[in-house]
Amino acid sequence: MQSPTVSASPADTAAPSWKSDIVSGFLVFLIAMPLCLGIAMASGFPPVAGILTAVVGGVISTWLGSARLTIKGPAAGLIAIAIGAVQELGGGDMKLGYRRALAVIAVAAVVQILFAVLRSGKLGDFFPSSVVHGMLAAIGVIIFSKQVHTLLGVTPQSKAPFALLSEIPQSVTKANPEIALIGIVSLVLIFGHMLLSKKVAVLKRIPAPLLVLVAAVPLGLLFDLDHEHTFTWSQSAYTVGPNFLVNLPGNLLSAITFPDFSDVFSGVSLKYVAMFALVGSIESLLSAKAVDMLDPQKRRSDLDKDLLATGVGNLICGIFGGLPMISEIVRSSANINYGAKSKLSNFFHGLFLLLFVAFAPMLIHRIPLAALAAMLIFTGVRLASPSEFVKTFRIGAEQLVIFTFTLVVTLATDLLVGVAAGIALKTVVHLFNGAPLRSLFKPEIETHHADGRVVLRVKHAAVFTNYLTIKKHLLQQADAKYVELDLSHARLVDHTTMERLHELEHEFSQQGRHFRLLGLEQHRSLSEHPLSARKKPVDADLGLTN
Structure with missing residues (x-):
């Protein structure tokens, strides 16, 4: 899936400055x-x-x-x-x-x-x-x-x-x-x-x-x-x-x-x-x-x-x-x-x-x-400076655990095993945080059109394993100027998804379009970082019967 294309700006269509490039x-x-x-x-x-x-x-x-x-x-x-x-x-x-x-x-x-x-x-x-x-x-x-x-x-x-x-x-x-x-x-x-x-x-x-x-x-x-x-x-x-x-x-x-x-x-x-x-x-x-x-x-x-x-x-x-x-x-x-x-x-x-x-x-x-x-x-x-550990911890303690686990397993084995082990641990962490097993790879998404806007509602979980499907649905709204992603019915939104959605918001902005997230008011951030994982309390209303 290629990234959304952006119309060329005058600076992009102008002849390149080869002197600067030399x-x-x-x-x-x-x-x-x-x-x-x-x-x-x-x-x-x-x-x-x-x-x-x-x-x-x-x-x-x-x-x-x-x-x-x-x-x-x-x-x-x-x-x-x-x-x-x-x-x-x-x-x-x-x-x-x-x-x-x-x-x-x-x-x-x-x-x-x-x-x-x-x-x-x-x-x-x-x-x-x-x-x-x-x-x-x-x-x-x-x-x-x-x-x-x-x-x-x-x-x-x-x-x-x-x-x-x-x-x-x-x-x-x-x-x-x-x-x-x-x-x-x-x-x-x-x-x-x-x-x-x-x-x-x-x-x-x-x-x-x-x-x-x-x-x-x-x-x-x-x-x-x-x-x-x-x-x-x-x-x-x-x-x-x-x-x-x-x-x-x-x-x-x-x-x-x-x-x-x-x-x-x-x-x-x-x-x-x-x-x-x-x-x-x-x-x-x-x-x-x-x-x-x-x-x-x-x-x-x-x-x-x-x-x-x-x-x-x-x-x-x-x-x-x-x-x-x-x-x-x-x-x-x-x-x-x-x-x-x-x-x-x-x-x-x-x-x-x-x-x-x-x-x-x-x-x-x-x-x-x-x-x-x-x-x-x-x-x-x-690559391995202490500041990397600090930055990861600020995003969330669970991120530091996954980061460190991937690092140690990679050093003890090899890169392929280390990455696979890190992904496996992150999946386990998602299940522990309430993400239903059935939604890890296939998110349930509803699409609504109202007042010139397109609203996509994601249920159960929005995590790295199903993000590509979420992104595919978002990019299918190429003709919509206003696109919103409603996460109020998601039990868990992980850091990777928050980070990717933030990047997507920037890409939409470059196209002259508008993209925003909805429904995170009842979610609890796992850290003070703006892109940390968000978890909805078990006793909160997910509205899944609506």
């Missing part, structure tokens, strides 16, 4: 280049694979999608899936695992294309917010648990997130002083930039990754990381060398790697096909929706068309050796802040990456891995 594309390129390298290496892929993905996302996928200001490329949110695929499918052979993971990415891309053809962009509205954020927080913990060791210049013994976290004190005592110095300086710069840019306006125009590279590359040259040697610090000997720097092939053509389809229909491969297809699609759809909300011109994307562009891009990446791509929210937000006006900004960002890798690969080789680790740690901390 400037924005260049600044996003400065952010994207080190992140693409770091995400690729953290995923068990060659560093150039991340660049390849961003190039395909910018130069090719730009013209297939409708999202005007999104930046497509590799995302930290898929690191956990990618590294898991490489390790499991390779059975200890990382090169074989990489080629088999490419086959999985190609098959998952075909699934994404089928999603788009079947108009499954509506999937972005199905998954509960607390479950999605719990999954993202788990990804943040996984990124942090792996990259902190790289930042310190230590190779950990463990692979599982909890074990990696417990190994951090040991890595701190064994840290390579020169590598750790580069990592800590990079970490201070990137977090310092985040704090100071709120007070110093000029810093907002300077990409934080650029500051990190300006400091880290000279430090790498000072420590002569390009040549393997040993040094003594505090009576202990340490070794440094090119293995602490980014390693790129001599040219792009030699970087092309073809997939190995020999194991693509095994149980393990199919598990990762499902992970890449579902998690990648959900992240991309949610990011595209978020970017639409940030668009100064309030333009809306066709999510099915954007999912098609992502699927086609991923198919190309899987065939030629790249990581999976999504519409990436952090780079897209930066794109808007830098003044992007159209999809040309994504194209230019990809073009600059292509030119840089083609003509200046030795400059990339000078980047210390510890600096890339610092950037990824920053991303991981933001």
Whole structure:
């Protein structure tokens, strides 16, 4: 189901300002280049694979999608899936695992294309917010648990997130002083930039990754990381060398790697096909929706068309050796802040990456891995920061329980099991809060026409599992200028539905139409948050006999 379309504004039909898009594309390129390298290496892929993905996302996928200001490329949110695929499918052979993971990415891309053809962009509205954020927080913990060791210049013994976290004190005592110095300086710069840019306006125009590279590359040259040697610090000997720097092939053509389809229909491969297809699609759809909300011109994307562009891009990446791509929210937000006006900004960002890798690969080789680790740690901390727990608790204590449960199960198992467990728990919570089992997936909806208005009355429950049906009924009223949703007969309205209805109200407003909620006066909010779940007391009149 595609989102409601909005008539084009004069600003939208005017010729795009390509000059603004070139400037924005260049600044996003400065952010994207080190992140693409770091995400690729953290995923068990060659560093150039991340660049390849961003190039395909910018130069090719730009013209297939409708999202005007999104930046497509590799995302930290898929690191956990990618590294898991490489390790499991390779059975200890990382090169074989990489080629088999490419086959999985190609098959998952075909699934994404089928999603788009079947108009499954509506999937972005199905998954509960607390479950999605719990999954993202788990990804943040996984990124942090792996990259902190790289930042310190230590190779950990463990692979599982909890074990990696417990190994951090040991890595701190064994840290390579020169590598750790580069990592800590990079970490201070990137977090310092985040704090100071709120007070110093000029810093907002300077990409934080650029500051990190300006400091880290000279430090790498000072420590002569390009040549393997040993040094003594505090009576202990340490070794440094090119293995602490980014390693790129001599040219792009030699970087092309073809997939190995020999194991693509095994149980393990199919598990990762499902992970890449579902998690990648959900992240991309949610990011595209978020970017639409940030668009100064309030333009809306066709999510099915954007999912098609992502699927086609991923198919190309899987065939030629790249990581999976999504519409990436952090780079897209930066794109808007830098003044992007159209999809040309994504194209230019990809073009600059292509030119840089083609003509200046030795400059990339000078980047210390510890600096890339610092950037990824920053991303991981933001995904799983304490503020995420606080924000979730403010929405409702039950949301924090679901969020935390999803996070812990994901860390203990994998993303697919974690998300499924979170959805199952949320369903149980709805039943506990009085939602009838029969209404969880099939809401009872009555439609009334009165005084030029259309009123839809939802009975029993309005929750994430039946929201898509509710939205379908609302969108069927395309000719109505005034649409109202009466929830007075619903025992429970969950947070995800409240959040989605709030977004829908905004979309109606952009169309010059009016949408409002009715009948929540007798419901009790589960927190003081304006979009918290609403529960009607058992002794309240539901009016179901009317």
